[in-house]
Amino acid sequence: DAGVTQSPTHLIKTRGQHVTLRCSPISGHKSVSWYQQVLGQGPQFIFQYYEKEERGRGNFPDRFSARQFPNYSSELNVNALLLGDSALYLCASSSGRNTGELFFGEGSRLTVL
Amino acid sequence: GQQVMQIPQYQHVQEGEDFTTYCNSSTTLSNIQWYKQRPGGHPVFLIQLVKSGEVKKQKRLTFQFGEAKKNSSLHITATQTTDVGTYFCAGDTGANNLFFGTGTRLTVIP
Structure with missing residues (x-):
């Protein structure tokens, strides 16, 4: 899989x-x-979505949306x-609504010049 | 706001020596998770601790969750070169997000 x-x-x-x-x-x-x-640095939480609804939002400006x-x-x-x-943007999936084991992707490395 | 601090920031050990990283949260946690990130890689889940005072072992790794559920530690016995990487704790306050710690970068000298 x-x-x-x-x-x-x-x-x-x-x-x-953008x-x-x-x-x-x-x-x-x-x-x-x-x-x-x-x-x-450690990963900083931006958003969590579950069943297409936003369930959590970190301390990021409104320029960030998902x-x-x-x-x-x-x-x-x-x-x-x-x-x-400029950073590595990591996506993680989990099976349930509540925070459990996160499975991370390899990330998207964004460079802003 | 929520903060999760780890010490030390860096640790160099000779292969075969033990290693410990400590994690402290500014608030009480519902659970704490530990992740390992190899250089150039992504975080990989190691374990989750839920109960106050819980201790879990995975081969040479021992994880502890403090009685007050605000601190945690990871101890590696007899380090190997495969243990190289950055170890992060991540605290869950129950608000559907994880606050990752600052990380401890482990270097193992052969």
Whole structure:
């Protein structure tokens, strides 16, 4: 069975642009979470979605938004990119609504110039 | 706001030595999880602790959850080069998010 898949794996954007990152959870998992990991730091929680509804939101500005589709895949959108948005964006899936074991994807490495 | 701190930030050990990382939360947790991230990789789940004072073992790894459910530790006995990576604790306050700690980066010298 495939694990959590994310796309693209790497991308370069310039300040002010927007970006869309995609995630497909493990088959059967209904919960998707997004994390931002800046180099040398731990992952920071951005969003959690369960059954297409937002269940949790971290301390990120409104430039960050996400959604979950009927097939449980998810998109993370970031508008008006800043240099500080450069990071590894990790998607994690889990089977239940409450936070349990997270299965992470390989991540999308975003560089903002 | 919620903070999860880990110490030490870095640890270099000789292969065969023991290693311990400590995790402290500013608030009481419903459970705590531990993850390992290899260089260039993604976090991989190791274990979840739920009960106050809980101790769990996985081969050479021993995990503890404090009585007050605000701290935790991971101890590795007789480290091997395959143990290299960054170890993160992640605290769950019950609000559908995990707060990851600052991580401890382990280097094992052969």
